[in-house]
Amino acid sequence: MDDLNEAIRQSDDYETLLKRAEHLAELLEGFAPLLRRNEQKTFNIKALTQKIIKLNTHRFEHHNVTVSCPVNTDESESFEVTAPFGLLQATLTNLIDNSIHWTNLQAEKKGSDFKPAIRIDTLPHxxxxxxxxxxxxxxxxxSLTPEEAIQPFKTSRPGGMGVGLYYADKVMETIGVDFKYVTQKI
Structure with missing residues:
Protein backbone atom coordinates (compact mmCIF):
# COMPACT_ATOMS: atom_id res chain seq x y z
CA MET A 1 0.00 0.00 0.00
CA ASP A 2 2.78 2.42 0.95
CA ASP A 3 4.65 1.77 -2.31
CA LEU A 4 1.51 2.29 -4.39
CA ASN A 5 0.55 5.42 -2.48
CA GLU A 6 4.05 6.88 -2.90
CA ALA A 7 4.11 5.99 -6.61
CA ILE A 8 0.81 7.83 -7.13
CA ARG A 9 2.06 10.87 -5.20
CA GLN A 10 5.22 10.94 -7.32
CA SER A 11 3.18 10.57 -10.52
CA ASP A 12 5.04 7.43 -11.56
CA ASP A 13 4.38 6.09 -15.03
CA TYR A 14 1.24 4.10 -15.74
CA GLU A 15 3.04 0.73 -16.06
CA THR A 16 4.65 1.12 -12.63
CA LEU A 17 1.32 2.04 -11.05
CA LEU A 18 -0.42 -0.86 -12.79
CA LYS A 19 2.26 -3.34 -11.64
CA ARG A 20 1.97 -2.18 -8.02
CA ALA A 21 -1.82 -2.24 -8.09
CA GLU A 22 -1.82 -5.77 -9.52
CA HIS A 23 0.64 -6.88 -6.86
CA LEU A 24 -1.57 -5.40 -4.13
CA ALA A 25 -4.58 -7.24 -5.56
CA GLU A 26 -2.61 -10.53 -5.50
CA LEU A 27 -1.60 -9.96 -1.88
CA LEU A 28 -5.17 -9.23 -0.85
CA GLU A 29 -6.33 -12.33 -2.70
CA GLY A 30 -3.80 -14.27 -0.64
CA PHE A 31 -5.61 -13.24 2.54
CA ALA A 32 -9.02 -14.27 1.21
CA PRO A 33 -8.66 -17.91 2.35
CA LEU A 34 -8.31 -16.70 5.93
CA LEU A 35 -11.76 -15.18 5.72
CA ARG A 36 -13.30 -18.36 4.35
CA ARG A 37 -13.91 -21.53 6.26
CA ASN A 38 -10.55 -23.23 6.64
CA GLU A 39 -11.31 -26.71 5.47
CA GLN A 40 -8.58 -29.30 5.44
CA LYS A 41 -7.56 -30.53 2.03
CA THR A 42 -4.68 -32.56 0.71
CA PHE A 43 -2.22 -30.72 -1.51
CA ASN A 44 1.38 -30.84 -2.60
CA ILE A 45 3.62 -28.56 -0.50
CA LYS A 46 5.09 -27.23 -3.77
CA ALA A 47 1.71 -25.59 -4.51
CA LEU A 48 2.05 -23.64 -1.26
CA THR A 49 5.66 -22.60 -1.85
CA GLN A 50 4.92 -21.51 -5.42
CA LYS A 51 2.04 -19.33 -4.24
CA ILE A 52 4.11 -17.82 -1.41
CA ILE A 53 7.01 -16.97 -3.72
CA LYS A 54 4.63 -15.39 -6.24
CA LEU A 55 2.83 -13.34 -3.57
CA ASN A 56 6.11 -12.08 -2.09
CA THR A 57 8.25 -11.52 -5.20
CA HIS A 58 7.65 -7.77 -5.10
CA ARG A 59 8.62 -7.64 -1.42
CA PHE A 60 11.79 -9.65 -2.02
CA GLU A 61 12.77 -7.26 -4.80
CA HIS A 62 11.82 -4.18 -2.76
CA HIS A 63 13.93 -5.30 0.21
CA ASN A 64 16.76 -6.62 -1.99
CA VAL A 65 16.49 -10.14 -0.57
CA THR A 66 17.78 -13.13 -2.52
CA VAL A 67 15.34 -16.04 -2.31
CA SER A 68 15.92 -19.71 -2.96
CA CYS A 69 13.18 -22.32 -3.01
CA PRO A 70 14.61 -25.62 -4.31
CA VAL A 71 11.28 -27.45 -4.11
CA ASN A 72 9.89 -25.07 -6.75
CA THR A 73 12.66 -26.04 -9.18
CA ASP A 74 12.45 -29.77 -8.33
CA GLU A 75 15.90 -29.69 -6.70
CA SER A 76 14.28 -30.77 -3.42
CA GLU A 77 11.64 -33.41 -2.85
CA SER A 78 8.06 -32.30 -2.36
CA PHE A 79 5.46 -34.03 -0.22
CA GLU A 80 1.71 -34.12 0.34
CA VAL A 81 0.11 -32.40 3.32
CA THR A 82 -3.45 -32.38 4.60
CA ALA A 83 -4.22 -29.02 6.20
CA PRO A 84 -6.10 -25.76 5.67
CA PHE A 85 -4.15 -24.20 2.78
CA GLY A 86 -5.01 -20.63 3.85
CA LEU A 87 -3.76 -21.07 7.39
CA LEU A 88 -0.47 -22.53 6.21
CA GLN A 89 -0.17 -19.71 3.68
CA ALA A 90 -0.64 -17.10 6.40
CA THR A 91 1.82 -18.90 8.69
CA LEU A 92 4.49 -19.13 6.01
CA THR A 93 3.93 -15.47 5.11
CA ASN A 94 4.55 -14.54 8.74
CA LEU A 95 7.81 -16.49 8.80
CA ILE A 96 8.90 -14.74 5.61
CA ASP A 97 8.00 -11.35 7.13
CA ASN A 98 10.28 -12.16 10.04
CA SER A 99 13.08 -13.29 7.73
CA ILE A 100 12.84 -10.14 5.63
CA HIS A 101 12.99 -7.97 8.75
CA TRP A 102 15.93 -9.74 10.37
CA THR A 103 18.01 -10.15 7.20
CA ASN A 104 17.59 -6.45 6.44
CA LEU A 105 18.61 -5.59 10.00
CA GLN A 106 21.69 -7.75 9.53
CA ALA A 107 22.44 -5.94 6.24
CA GLU A 108 22.31 -2.59 8.04
CA LYS A 109 24.83 -3.86 10.61
CA LYS A 110 27.17 -5.64 8.20
CA GLY A 111 27.21 -3.07 5.40
CA SER A 112 27.04 -3.20 1.62
CA ASP A 113 28.95 -6.49 1.26
CA PHE A 114 26.16 -8.40 3.06
CA LYS A 115 23.37 -9.81 0.89
CA PRO A 116 20.09 -10.68 2.70
CA ALA A 117 18.97 -14.20 1.76
CA ILE A 118 16.05 -16.52 2.52
CA ARG A 119 15.78 -20.20 1.65
CA ILE A 120 12.50 -22.10 1.77
CA ASP A 121 13.14 -25.81 1.50
CA THR A 122 11.81 -29.23 2.36
CA LEU A 123 13.27 -31.82 4.68
CA PRO A 124 11.18 -34.84 3.68
CA HIS A 125 13.14 -37.39 5.77
CA SER A 143 17.93 -14.24 20.90
CA LEU A 144 14.92 -15.97 22.48
CA THR A 145 14.77 -19.63 23.42
CA PRO A 146 12.38 -21.81 21.41
CA GLU A 147 10.05 -21.91 24.42
CA GLU A 148 10.04 -18.10 24.76
CA ALA A 149 9.66 -17.46 21.03
CA ILE A 150 6.27 -19.15 20.81
CA GLN A 151 4.84 -17.36 23.84
CA PRO A 152 2.40 -14.53 23.05
CA PHE A 153 3.80 -11.01 23.32
CA LYS A 154 7.42 -12.22 23.60
CA THR A 155 9.62 -10.59 20.99
CA SER A 156 13.05 -9.17 20.43
CA ARG A 157 11.89 -7.30 17.34
CA PRO A 158 11.72 -3.54 17.96
CA GLY A 159 8.10 -2.50 17.53
CA GLY A 160 7.06 -6.16 17.17
CA MET A 161 3.90 -7.46 18.80
CA GLY A 162 5.20 -10.92 19.62
CA VAL A 163 2.31 -12.84 18.10
CA GLY A 164 3.78 -14.20 14.85
CA LEU A 165 5.52 -17.32 16.12
CA TYR A 166 2.76 -17.82 18.67
CA TYR A 167 0.28 -17.79 15.77
CA ALA A 168 2.44 -20.23 13.78
CA ASP A 169 2.63 -22.58 16.75
CA LYS A 170 -1.15 -22.42 17.29
CA VAL A 171 -1.89 -23.08 13.61
CA MET A 172 0.37 -26.14 13.65
CA GLU A 173 -1.18 -27.31 16.92
CA THR A 174 -4.68 -26.89 15.42
CA ILE A 175 -3.87 -29.10 12.46
CA GLY A 176 -1.99 -31.65 14.57
CA VAL A 177 1.56 -30.86 13.48
CA ASP A 178 4.60 -29.95 15.54
CA PHE A 179 5.98 -26.45 14.99
CA LYS A 180 9.70 -26.67 15.41
CA TYR A 181 11.76 -23.58 15.67
CA VAL A 182 15.46 -24.19 15.56
CA THR A 183 18.22 -21.65 15.55
CA GLN A 184 21.50 -22.75 14.14
CA LYS A 185 24.35 -20.69 12.75
CA ILE A 186 26.03 -22.16 9.71
Missing part, protein backbone atom coordinates in the same frame (compact mmCIF):
# COMPACT_ATOMS: atom_id res chain seq x y z
CA UNK A 126 14.84 -35.28 8.46
CA UNK A 127 12.38 -35.63 11.35
CA UNK A 128 11.01 -38.94 12.61
CA UNK A 129 7.55 -37.27 12.86
CA UNK A 130 7.47 -36.73 9.10
CA UNK A 131 8.43 -34.27 6.39
CA UNK A 132 9.06 -30.60 7.11
CA UNK A 133 8.97 -27.28 5.32
CA UNK A 134 11.69 -24.94 6.58
CA UNK A 135 12.37 -21.23 6.28
CA UNK A 136 16.03 -20.32 6.73
CA UNK A 137 17.72 -16.95 6.52
CA UNK A 138 21.09 -15.32 7.09
CA UNK A 139 19.82 -12.89 9.69
CA UNK A 140 21.35 -12.58 13.17
CA UNK A 141 19.51 -15.59 14.61
CA UNK A 142 17.14 -15.76 17.54
Missing amino acids: WFKEGPALVVMDNGPGF
Whole structure:
Protein backbone atom coordinates (compact mmCIF):
# COMPACT_ATOMS: atom_id res chain seq x y z
CA MET A 1 0.00 0.00 0.00
CA ASP A 2 2.78 2.42 0.95
CA ASP A 3 4.65 1.77 -2.31
CA LEU A 4 1.51 2.29 -4.39
CA ASN A 5 0.55 5.42 -2.48
CA GLU A 6 4.05 6.88 -2.90
CA ALA A 7 4.11 5.99 -6.61
CA ILE A 8 0.81 7.83 -7.13
CA ARG A 9 2.06 10.87 -5.20
CA GLN A 10 5.22 10.94 -7.32
CA SER A 11 3.18 10.57 -10.52
CA ASP A 12 5.04 7.43 -11.56
CA ASP A 13 4.38 6.09 -15.03
CA TYR A 14 1.24 4.10 -15.74
CA GLU A 15 3.04 0.73 -16.06
CA THR A 16 4.65 1.12 -12.63
CA LEU A 17 1.32 2.04 -11.05
CA LEU A 18 -0.42 -0.86 -12.79
CA LYS A 19 2.26 -3.34 -11.64
CA ARG A 20 1.97 -2.18 -8.02
CA ALA A 21 -1.82 -2.24 -8.09
CA GLU A 22 -1.82 -5.77 -9.52
CA HIS A 23 0.64 -6.88 -6.86
CA LEU A 24 -1.57 -5.40 -4.13
CA ALA A 25 -4.58 -7.24 -5.56
CA GLU A 26 -2.61 -10.53 -5.50
CA LEU A 27 -1.60 -9.96 -1.88
CA LEU A 28 -5.17 -9.23 -0.85
CA GLU A 29 -6.33 -12.33 -2.70
CA GLY A 30 -3.80 -14.27 -0.64
CA PHE A 31 -5.61 -13.24 2.54
CA ALA A 32 -9.02 -14.27 1.21
CA PRO A 33 -8.66 -17.91 2.35
CA LEU A 34 -8.31 -16.70 5.93
CA LEU A 35 -11.76 -15.18 5.72
CA ARG A 36 -13.30 -18.36 4.35
CA ARG A 37 -13.91 -21.53 6.26
CA ASN A 38 -10.55 -23.23 6.64
CA GLU A 39 -11.31 -26.71 5.47
CA GLN A 40 -8.58 -29.30 5.44
CA LYS A 41 -7.56 -30.53 2.03
CA THR A 42 -4.68 -32.56 0.71
CA PHE A 43 -2.22 -30.72 -1.51
CA ASN A 44 1.38 -30.84 -2.60
CA ILE A 45 3.62 -28.56 -0.50
CA LYS A 46 5.09 -27.23 -3.77
CA ALA A 47 1.71 -25.59 -4.51
CA LEU A 48 2.05 -23.64 -1.26
CA THR A 49 5.66 -22.60 -1.85
CA GLN A 50 4.92 -21.51 -5.42
CA LYS A 51 2.04 -19.33 -4.24
CA ILE A 52 4.11 -17.82 -1.41
CA ILE A 53 7.01 -16.97 -3.72
CA LYS A 54 4.63 -15.39 -6.24
CA LEU A 55 2.83 -13.34 -3.57
CA ASN A 56 6.11 -12.08 -2.09
CA THR A 57 8.25 -11.52 -5.20
CA HIS A 58 7.65 -7.77 -5.10
CA ARG A 59 8.62 -7.64 -1.42
CA PHE A 60 11.79 -9.65 -2.02
CA GLU A 61 12.77 -7.26 -4.80
CA HIS A 62 11.82 -4.18 -2.76
CA HIS A 63 13.93 -5.30 0.21
CA ASN A 64 16.76 -6.62 -1.99
CA VAL A 65 16.49 -10.14 -0.57
CA THR A 66 17.78 -13.13 -2.52
CA VAL A 67 15.34 -16.04 -2.31
CA SER A 68 15.92 -19.71 -2.96
CA CYS A 69 13.18 -22.32 -3.01
CA PRO A 70 14.61 -25.62 -4.31
CA VAL A 71 11.28 -27.45 -4.11
CA ASN A 72 9.89 -25.07 -6.75
CA THR A 73 12.66 -26.04 -9.18
CA ASP A 74 12.45 -29.77 -8.33
CA GLU A 75 15.90 -29.69 -6.70
CA SER A 76 14.28 -30.77 -3.42
CA GLU A 77 11.64 -33.41 -2.85
CA SER A 78 8.06 -32.30 -2.36
CA PHE A 79 5.46 -34.03 -0.22
CA GLU A 80 1.71 -34.12 0.34
CA VAL A 81 0.11 -32.40 3.32
CA THR A 82 -3.45 -32.38 4.60
CA ALA A 83 -4.22 -29.02 6.20
CA PRO A 84 -6.10 -25.76 5.67
CA PHE A 85 -4.15 -24.20 2.78
CA GLY A 86 -5.01 -20.63 3.85
CA LEU A 87 -3.76 -21.07 7.39
CA LEU A 88 -0.47 -22.53 6.21
CA GLN A 89 -0.17 -19.71 3.68
CA ALA A 90 -0.64 -17.10 6.40
CA THR A 91 1.82 -18.90 8.69
CA LEU A 92 4.49 -19.13 6.01
CA THR A 93 3.93 -15.47 5.11
CA ASN A 94 4.55 -14.54 8.74
CA LEU A 95 7.81 -16.49 8.80
CA ILE A 96 8.90 -14.74 5.61
CA ASP A 97 8.00 -11.35 7.13
CA ASN A 98 10.28 -12.16 10.04
CA SER A 99 13.08 -13.29 7.73
CA ILE A 100 12.84 -10.14 5.63
CA HIS A 101 12.99 -7.97 8.75
CA TRP A 102 15.93 -9.74 10.37
CA THR A 103 18.01 -10.15 7.20
CA ASN A 104 17.59 -6.45 6.44
CA LEU A 105 18.61 -5.59 10.00
CA GLN A 106 21.69 -7.75 9.53
CA ALA A 107 22.44 -5.94 6.24
CA GLU A 108 22.31 -2.59 8.04
CA LYS A 109 24.83 -3.86 10.61
CA LYS A 110 27.17 -5.64 8.20
CA GLY A 111 27.21 -3.07 5.40
CA SER A 112 27.04 -3.20 1.62
CA ASP A 113 28.95 -6.49 1.26
CA PHE A 114 26.16 -8.40 3.06
CA LYS A 115 23.37 -9.81 0.89
CA PRO A 116 20.09 -10.68 2.70
CA ALA A 117 18.97 -14.20 1.76
CA ILE A 118 16.05 -16.52 2.52
CA ARG A 119 15.78 -20.20 1.65
CA ILE A 120 12.50 -22.10 1.77
CA ASP A 121 13.14 -25.81 1.50
CA THR A 122 11.81 -29.23 2.36
CA LEU A 123 13.27 -31.82 4.68
CA PRO A 124 11.18 -34.84 3.68
CA HIS A 125 13.14 -37.39 5.77
CA TRP A 126 14.84 -35.28 8.46
CA PHE A 127 12.38 -35.63 11.35
CA LYS A 128 11.01 -38.94 12.61
CA GLU A 129 7.55 -37.27 12.86
CA GLY A 130 7.47 -36.73 9.10
CA PRO A 131 8.43 -34.27 6.39
CA ALA A 132 9.06 -30.60 7.11
CA LEU A 133 8.97 -27.28 5.32
CA VAL A 134 11.69 -24.94 6.58
CA VAL A 135 12.37 -21.23 6.28
CA MET A 136 16.03 -20.32 6.73
CA ASP A 137 17.72 -16.95 6.52
CA ASN A 138 21.09 -15.32 7.09
CA GLY A 139 19.82 -12.89 9.69
CA PRO A 140 21.35 -12.58 13.17
CA GLY A 141 19.51 -15.59 14.61
CA PHE A 142 17.14 -15.76 17.54
CA SER A 143 17.93 -14.24 20.90
CA LEU A 144 14.92 -15.97 22.48
CA THR A 145 14.77 -19.63 23.42
CA PRO A 146 12.38 -21.81 21.41
CA GLU A 147 10.05 -21.91 24.42
CA GLU A 148 10.04 -18.10 24.76
CA ALA A 149 9.66 -17.46 21.03
CA ILE A 150 6.27 -19.15 20.81
CA GLN A 151 4.84 -17.36 23.84
CA PRO A 152 2.40 -14.53 23.05
CA PHE A 153 3.80 -11.01 23.32
CA LYS A 154 7.42 -12.22 23.60
CA THR A 155 9.62 -10.59 20.99
CA SER A 156 13.05 -9.17 20.43
CA ARG A 157 11.89 -7.30 17.34
CA PRO A 158 11.72 -3.54 17.96
CA GLY A 159 8.10 -2.50 17.53
CA GLY A 160 7.06 -6.16 17.17
CA MET A 161 3.90 -7.46 18.80
CA GLY A 162 5.20 -10.92 19.62
CA VAL A 163 2.31 -12.84 18.10
CA GLY A 164 3.78 -14.20 14.85
CA LEU A 165 5.52 -17.32 16.12
CA TYR A 166 2.76 -17.82 18.67
CA TYR A 167 0.28 -17.79 15.77
CA ALA A 168 2.44 -20.23 13.78
CA ASP A 169 2.63 -22.58 16.75
CA LYS A 170 -1.15 -22.42 17.29
CA VAL A 171 -1.89 -23.08 13.61
CA MET A 172 0.37 -26.14 13.65
CA GLU A 173 -1.18 -27.31 16.92
CA THR A 174 -4.68 -26.89 15.42
CA ILE A 175 -3.87 -29.10 12.46
CA GLY A 176 -1.99 -31.65 14.57
CA VAL A 177 1.56 -30.86 13.48
CA ASP A 178 4.60 -29.95 15.54
CA PHE A 179 5.98 -26.45 14.99
CA LYS A 180 9.70 -26.67 15.41
CA TYR A 181 11.76 -23.58 15.67
CA VAL A 182 15.46 -24.19 15.56
CA THR A 183 18.22 -21.65 15.55
CA GLN A 184 21.50 -22.75 14.14
CA LYS A 185 24.35 -20.69 12.75
CA ILE A 186 26.03 -22.16 9.71
